[in-house]
Amino acid sequence: MTTAQTKTARTEAGIPGLRVPDSTLGFLANGYLFGLRRFALVGADAFRTRIAGLPVTVAYGADAARMFYEGDRFGRDRAMPTSVQHLLQDEGSVQTLDGDAHRRRKMMFLRMLSTEQGLEELRTTFAQELLAAAAGWAGPVVLHDELCRVLTRTALRWTGIPTGEAQVDGLTSELAGMVENAGRFGPANWVARLRRRRTEAWARGMVEAARSGRFAEGSPVVQLALHTDADGRLLSADDAAIELLNVLRPTVAVARFIVFAALALHRHPIWRERFAAGDEQELLSFVHEVRRFYPFFPVIGGRALKPFTWHDTPFERGDWVMLDLYATNHDERIWSEPRRFTPERFRTWNGDRNALIPQGAGEPEAGHRCPGEQATVDLIGEAVRVLSQRLSYRVPDQDLRTSLRRFPALPQSGFVIDGVVRRA
Numbered sequence: 030m031t032t033a034q035t036k037t038a039r040t041e042a043g044i045p046g047l048r049v050p051d052s053t054l055g056f057l058a059n060g061y062l063f064g065l066r067r068f069a070l071v072g073a074d075a076f077r078t079r080i081a082g083l084p085v086t087v088a089y090g091a092d093a094a095r096m097f098y099e100g101d102r103f104g105r106d107r108a109m110p111t112s113v114q115h116l117l118q119d120e121g122s123v124q125t126l127d128g129d130a131h132r133r134r135k136m137m138f139l140r141m142l143s144t145e146q147g148l149e150e151l152r153t154t155f156a157q158e159l160l161a162a163a164a165g166w167a168g169p170v171v172l173h174d175e176l177c178r179v180l181t182r183t184a185l186r187w188t189g190i191p192t193g194e195a196q197v198d199g200l201t202s203e204l205a206g207m208v209e210n211a212g213r214f215g216p217a218n219w220v221a222r223l224r225r226r227r228t229e230a231w232a233r234g235m236v237e238a239a240r241s242g243r244f245a246e247g248s249p250v251v252q253l254a255l256h257t258d259a260d261g262r263l264l265s266a267d268d269a270a271i272e273l274l275n276v277l278r279p280t281v282a283v284a285r286f287i288v289f290a291a292l293a294l295h296r297h298p299i300w301r302e303r304f305a306a307g308d309e310q311e312l313l314s315f316v317h318e319v320r321r322f323y324p325f326f327p328v329i330g331g332r333a334l335k336p337f338t339w340h341d342t343p344f345e346r347g348d349w350v351m352l353d354l355y356a357t358n359h360d361e362r363i364w365s366e367p368r369r370f371t372p373e374r375f376r377t378w379n380g381d382r383n384a385l386i387p388q389g390a391g392e393p394e395a396g397h398r399c400p401g402e403q404a405t406v407d408l409i410g411e412a413v414r415v416l417s418q419r420l421s422y423r424v425p426d427q428d429l430r431t432s433l434r435r436f437p438a439l440p441q442s443g444f445v446i447d448g449v450v451r452r453a
Contacts, residue, residue, distance in 0.1 A: 044086060044342045046077040053080050060434035061327045064089055064353035075340060085349045086342075087328070089356035091363060094383035096339045097352045098391030103331030137256045138400035141249045141276070147187075151404055152411045155183045159415050166449040169425065172291055173443040176284035177205040180408075184280040188273070189248025190235055203228040204274075204281040208437065225274075232270035232277075249276065276401075283405050285437060287412040288444045289323035290316070293370060294416060295424050300372065304417035314375035316409045320387040321358045322370050324431070324438040328353050329389055357386050422446040 047067060049055070056063045064087055067076055075088035088097070097103055141147060158179045166175070181201040185192050207225055238244060239254035240263075253276070254269055264272065293315070294301040300315055333348040344350070359367040363384045364374065383390045388399035399405075416422075427442040 044075045044077055044340050045071045045073055047071070050079065051082060052078040053082075056080060058434070060432070060436065061324045061355040061438065062433055064328070064356040065359065068353075068356060073340075080351075083349060085330075085351055086344075087351045087353060089353040090360050091357070091381060091383040093352060094357060094386055094390035097329075097331060097350065098383070098389070100337070102333060102335065102337055102344075103350065104334050105331060137252065138272075138276075141252055142401045142404050147249075148404060148407050151183070151187050152407050154186050155180070155408055155411050156415055158183045158186070159412065160419060160451065163415075163420055163449050163451060166446075169445050169447040170449070171443040172446055173284055173288045173439060176287050176412075177201050177281050180281045180284055181277070184277045187280075188250040188253075188276060189239075189244045190250055194235065194238070195231065200228065200231070200277075201281070204278050205284070207274075207278050208282045208285075228274065229267070229270050232273045233266045235273060236266050236269040279399070279401050280404075280408075282437075283408045285325065285439055286319060286323070286405065286409050288440060290319045290409050290413050291416055291444055291446075292429060292440055293319055293323075294413065295429075297370060301417045304413060307418070309414075311372055311376075312410055312413060313406070314372040315413065316406055317375050317378070317385060318370060318372040319409060320406075321364070321385055324355055324433060325387045326437055327355045352386075352390070354386050354389070357384070357390075360384075419452055421448075421450050421452055423448045 047070075052063075052067075055067075059066060067078075067087070068074060068089060074090045074093055075086055077084065077086050079085065159176075162175060162179050178197065178201045181195075181197055181204060182192055185195060185197070185200075203225065207228075235250060236254045239248075239251045244251055250273065253272055255263065256269070256272075257263055263269070294304075304312065304315075328351045330349065330351045333344050333346055333350065335346055337344050357363070361367055363381075378385075388402050388405065423446065425445060425447050427445050429440045429442060429444070431438050431440050
């Protein structure tokens with residue numbers, strides 16, 4: 030693998046524009062490949078166009094990621110369509126804040142999601158729940174659906190909410206629906222947003238229960254419920270409920286990464302055999318390659334908070350920019366043979382946080398990079414351990430194609446497994 034610094038970015042004096050009045054249909058038709066095809070067309074690492082009638086600059090690569098995430102240049106308010114924001118963040122959440130307000134709220138999440146003790150508890154809880162669920166898989170199961178339920182139970186237990194405080198199947202459906210329908214428009218999105226309101230009402234109840242002392246002192250749900258912003262006041266019950274969902278929902282979303290990890294083990298059995306034998310020397314490399322190679326969310330949007338210049342092009346306050354995550358993870362200037370699944374590439378990776386960006390770029394402490402990224406890595410790694418070392422199963426014939434026009438992507442079948450047996 031090459032590093033982001035070893036090749037010069039393809040740039041021009043100024044950012045070229047596409048010769049179409051609007052790219053909305055092109056974005057929907059091309060999906061994850063929308064940016065890659067157009068960067069190649071214009072011969073640059075950024076282009077200007079309109080989406081939904083609004084002017085936008087679309088950029089990719091490590092240099093673009095640094096521009097987007099460093100220097101407090103961008104905020105997330107009004108940076109994505111309302112249909113997406115209401116399902117994945119909503120008003121008042123940490124990602125819609127900027128500056129010191131964002132950093133203070135972000136530190137709460139980092140304290141919960143980044144300590145070794147907390148991560149160990151998360152891994153242990155997930156393994157317990159996955160093995161317990163697998164014991165009841167008597168016939169063929171759709172792994173994605175089962176993982177969503179397992180991860181919902183894991184997230185509840187880890188945050189300190191007893192599973193008896195929720196109808197787990199209903200909550201699983203609501204949380205998974207937020208992820209599944211975030212990239213859709215029309216009735217499916219509308220229904221998911223209506224169901225989210227019911228989930229928020231449940232989450233408010235959990236916040237109030239935490240504030241009344243019903244849950245274990247120091248547990249993540251109590252930390253969140255008692256968090257104070259810069260003014261020294263508790264979050265409103267509504268805002269705290271949204272932030273609770275911002276822990277639960279992303280945990281369930283990891284099911285997609287785990288399904289892709291299972292798909293990689295199936296298509297590249299040498300890695301399954303290696304892990305089954307207890308050789309975990311390159312487990313982290315495998316997890317990183319799953320996150321780099323397979324599609325998750327395609328882009329992230331931001332609104333300029335102040336004027337600046339990039340690529341000899343001025344940006345004004347309020348300008349809309351989208352960073353193409355998928356294109357950056359498949360950027361041939363960074364990754365040799367990016368369309369090949371090659372975990373070995375991470376043996377020499379320089380750790381550039383602006384190169385591997387399935388969940389955003391930059392530093393978690395200073396910018397908008399996902400505070401739960403390490404938890405995601407750990408959950409995928411634990412799933413690979415369980416699937417390769419503690420369970421045996423068959424993968425029957427099925428449609429394992431992954432459409433790059435579907436946001437977020439998933440194998441067509443959801444990855445069906447059968448004959449699941451727990452190893453001694």
